[in-house]
Amino acid sequence: MPTTLTAFADVTTSDSALRRFLHGLPGVDAVGLEARAAALGTRSIKTTAKAYAIDLAISMIDLTTLEGADTPGKVRALAAKAVHPDPTDRTTPMTAAVCVYPDMVATAKAALGGADVKVASVATAFPAGRAALPVKLADTRDAVAAGADEIDMVIDRGAFLAGRYLETYELIKAVKEACVRPDGTSARLKVIFETGELSTYDNIRRASWIGMLAGADFIKTSTGKVGVNATPANTLLMLEAVRDFKAQTGIQVGVKPAGGIRTTKDAIKFLVLVNETVGEDWLTNEWFRFGASSLLNDLLMQRQKLSTGRYSGPDYVTVD
Amino acid sequence: MASLFEYAPAPESRSVVDIAPSYGLFIDGEFTDAADGKVFKTVSPSSEEVLAEVAQAGAADVDRAVKAARKAFEKWSALPGSERAKYLFRIARIIQERSRELAVLETLDNGKPIKETRDADLPLVAAHFFYYAGWADKLDHAGYGANPRPLGVAGQVIPWNFPLLMLAWKIAPALATGNTVVLKPAETTPLSALFFADICRQAGLPKGVVNIVPGYGDAGAELVAHPDVNKVAFTGSTAVGKAIARQVAGSGKKVTLELGGKGANIVFDDAPIDQAVEGIVGGIFFNQGQVCCAGSRLLVQESIHDELLDSLKRRLSTLRLGDPLDKNTDIGAINSAEQLARITALAETGEAEGAERWSPACELPSAGYWFAPTLFTNVTQAHTVARDEIFGPVLSVLTFRTPDEAVAKANNSQYGLSAGIWTEKGSRILAVANKLRAGVVWANTFNKFDPTSPFGGYKESGFGREGGRHGLEAYLDV
Structure with a gap:
């Protein structure tokens, strides 16, 4: 445990201590939270600001394919797109990462070659998380051994909703340890809460704190596999959590909204949330990511519009 | 503010509003000069640029406006509520249609951000007219007995902080209940009231039902003191509110005052x-x-x-x-x-x-x-x-x-x-x-407004309620 976290050491000593701490966090007023997120959504981002935001958003994408039908060919296509999102314009930034299932990590790694695009792998019996702990840890170690730079784990929503907060905390800690490579370095750990299943904003704030206390490098909204995924409000709430955590511990934690962000307009709204809630420290793909797939093409079309002055169309971006 | 993500200027276009170089008083359905020919300038507070010259109402003009309102009262108050409602619904719709223009105008004349005029003032203005339009033919069910009667001519004096919204709070219930109106907007923000006058014409509102007399405090005092005014409604400072209360005491005029606060x-x-x-x-x-x-x-x-x-x-x-x-x-x-x-x-x-x-x-x-x-x-x-x-x-x-x-x-x-x-x-x-x-x-919220909710104060914040069912009482002889 980092020394800065010692202040919180006593809150994770028992289930009841952790419960008292989590339930002592300030409540979240749902109406007010959503109103604030909506108000920031009315910011008008034009011209130079839009160009900056589009390139930043592209560079923050974890380009994702998480389907049962994923093949090496599909993953290679995705990797190629991550490196050169717009083949007609080499000034387009690379995406932050490609995000795949553990068995596709080696393929993705090979396809990316030396490019500065990370390989993120979901793990821990994604997306449901319904497996025994040893299975989840083996899943994680397997992905790390195959070369994953980042692990996107899911928490056990069942344990969390049943009030077994310490179990949730211990799971994250165990996965974090499983992220350590033989050379002592570690894959960065993103912790998915599946906010749509946690349902209340109070739960999302509590889950965020469990994740951060357990050593998450990123907290992430969702798997993209349920009805409600990333929303401006739940992302704003998680940004407030990482802001407060940094203020109290000095430790910076990243945020990754995932699922349902499909348009440039939406992505820019999320960047405005980042800018006005946590500021420029998080305006980098080191600390903020979008879990998305179709978003990239819309960003590319808007980018082309800005540089050429006219809209191209879906045939002028690659379909993968 | 983060410097990495600097928002480029995103100005709303001024071209959506056409401000004339000069405006008259709106009396009996016509724009006219002041009797003594006086005018004053209204400026944009964010730049001090002169936006327009506006006729300045004096005692003679106020008298003419009250006479026009009195003349219009007979027919207007005799209309079935459902007919009055049609005019109010029409006004509400025109406000919605012209809301971008009015939002830009209000921002220019008042200095408040376009974000607020666009997302708060104008939607609330339209909502207020829609709400009271709905009451016009249901006054029997407002809780004041069968067929409650209007008061007559309402003299209304409004402030500069929400010019068009305060106008809506005053005019919508007055018209719904069958009163006619002489309204004095604040001298620093007369333009949206004059655009509203144009909307009244566009809606085909009968002449004299709404009269707008821009001017200074003296015009407001003339209006409040006018013997043929039956109802005084004022929103503004506590000092002026006290003066009005003294002035109308014993006159038989019904008064509502919405004054200061320290929330x-x-x-x-x-x-x-x-x-x-x-x-x-x-x-x-x-x-x-x-x-x-x-x-x-x-x-x-x-x-x-x-x-x-x-x-x-x-x-x-x-x-x-x-x-x-x-x-x-x-x-x-x-x-x-x-x-x-x-x-x-x-x-x-x-x-x-x-x-x-x-x-x-x-x-x-x-x-x-x-x-x-x-x-x-x-x-x-x-x-x-x-x-x-x-x-x-x-x-x-x-x-x-x-x-x-x-x-x-x-x-x-x-x-x-x-x-x-x-x-x-x-x-x-x-x-x-x-x-x-x-x-x-x-x-767990603040500054939330809705036309269905009554608004008003205790103590030196005034008396009477505006908005909701309660807001009807101020304009009914009950």
């Missing part, structure tokens, strides 16, 4: 802190604090004072002050040089009396009337900034220890217009709200 925003230690910070910011910096129900006194439980203030200061540092027409502007200009001087003087008094002053780093434009968002901490009940209405972007922060102390301090004011309660505990909201002497009490 207490009470934050308990179990409040949803992030949302409370938003509510505090919205409560005092909405419309540059030029809001009678502003939450200008922050009463924070002492145990969370430092934490809350840190959050509040961090949040204030992200406020964007500047061109009101820019869609990203949060804080616009103060309405007039006179108001700016008053705010400046009161803030200086606060400092002189030992309160601690703080503002975020914030560059003020060189032209126009501007005041940076300001906090005063270490304020007690004895400080002027805790007692006097500043009517500007200035928040006084006080502390309390127990709910009883919070209630006592909140009520310890000559005013009683608004209050806010922030706590996650529902029972506390109800208990505290019951003890507050304030016309409106918001719980």
Whole structure:
């Protein structure tokens, strides 16, 4: 445990201590939270600001394919797109990462070659998380051994909703340890809460704190596999959590909204949330990511519009 | 504000509104010059640019307007409610159709950000007309007995802080109940009322039902004193409100006054802190604090004072002050040089009396009337900034220890217009709200308005209610 976290050491000593701490966090007023997120959504981002935001958003994408039908060919296509999102314009930034299932990590790694695009792998019996702990840890170690730079784990929503907060905390800690490579370095750990299943904003704030206390490098909204995924409000709430955590511990934690962000307009709204809630420290793909797939093409079309002055169309971006 | 992600200018287009070089008074369905030919200039507070020259009403003009309203009253009040409703619905729809134009106009003339005129003022204006249009043919069911009668001619004097919205609050219930109207807009913001006059013509409203007489306080006094006015409705300062009350005493005129306020925003230690910070910011910096129900006194439980203030200061540092027409502007200009001087003087008094002053780093434009968002901490009940209405972007922060102390301090004011309660505990909201002497009490929110909800004050904040079913009473002979 980092020394800065010692202040919180006593809150994770028992289930009841952790419960008292989590339930002592300030409540979240749902109406007010959503109103604030909506108000920031009315910011008008034009011209130079839009160009900056589009390139930043592209560079923050974890380009994702998480389907049962994923093949090496599909993953290679995705990797190629991550490196050169717009083949007609080499000034387009690379995406932050490609995000795949553990068995596709080696393929993705090979396809990316030396490019500065990370390989993120979901793990821990994604997306449901319904497996025994040893299975989840083996899943994680397997992905790390195959070369994953980042692990996107899911928490056990069942344990969390049943009030077994310490179990949730211990799971994250165990996965974090499983992220350590033989050379002592570690894959960065993103912790998915599946906010749509946690349902209340109070739960999302509590889950965020469990994740951060357990050593998450990123907290992430969702798997993209349920009805409600990333929303401006739940992302704003998680940004407030990482802001407060940094203020109290000095430790910076990243945020990754995932699922349902499909348009440039939406992505820019999320960047405005980042800018006005946590500021420029998080305006980098080191600390903020979008879990998305179709978003990239819309960003590319808007980018082309800005540089050429006219809209191209879906045939002028690659379909993968 | 982060410099990495600098928002490029995003101004709303001025071309959507066509401001004529000069405007007349609107009397008996026509725009006319003042009897004595006097005019005054209205300027844009953010740039001091002259927007237009406006005819200045005097005693003779007010008399002519009241006569026109009297003449129109007979037919207008005899119309079936369903017919009056048609005009009001038509006006509401035209306002919606022209809302972008009116929002830009209001921002130019008042100085408030386009974000507010677009998202708050104009939607509320239209909603108010729609709401009272619905009442026009249902007055039998308003709780005042069968077939309640209108009063006659309503003389209405409105302020400059929400020019078109205050006009809507006054005119919509007056017309719905069958009264006719002479309205005097404030001298610094006459334009939206004159555009409204045009909307009345566009809607085919019978001549004389609505008359608009821009001018100064003397015109307002003439209107209030006019012997043929049956109803006086005033929104503005407590000083003028008291003068009006004295003037109409014994005259038989029905009066409603909506005056000043010094709203207490009470934050308990179990409040949803992030949302409370938003509510505090919205409560005092909405419309540059030029809001009678502003939450200008922050009463924070002492145990969370430092934490809350840190959050509040961090949040204030992200406020964007500047061109009101820019869609990203949060804080616009103060309405007039006179108001700016008053705010400046009161803030200086606060400092002189030992309160601690703080503002975020914030560059003020060189032209126009501007005041940076300001906090005063270490304020007690004895400080002027805790007692006097500043009517500007200035928040006084006080502390309390127990709910009883919070209630006592909140009520310890000559005013009683608004209050806010922030706590996650529902029972506390109800208990505290019951003890507050304030016309409106918001719980875990602030500055929320709706035409269905009555609005008005206790004590020196005035009397009578506007909005909702209660708002009908002010315009009915009941």
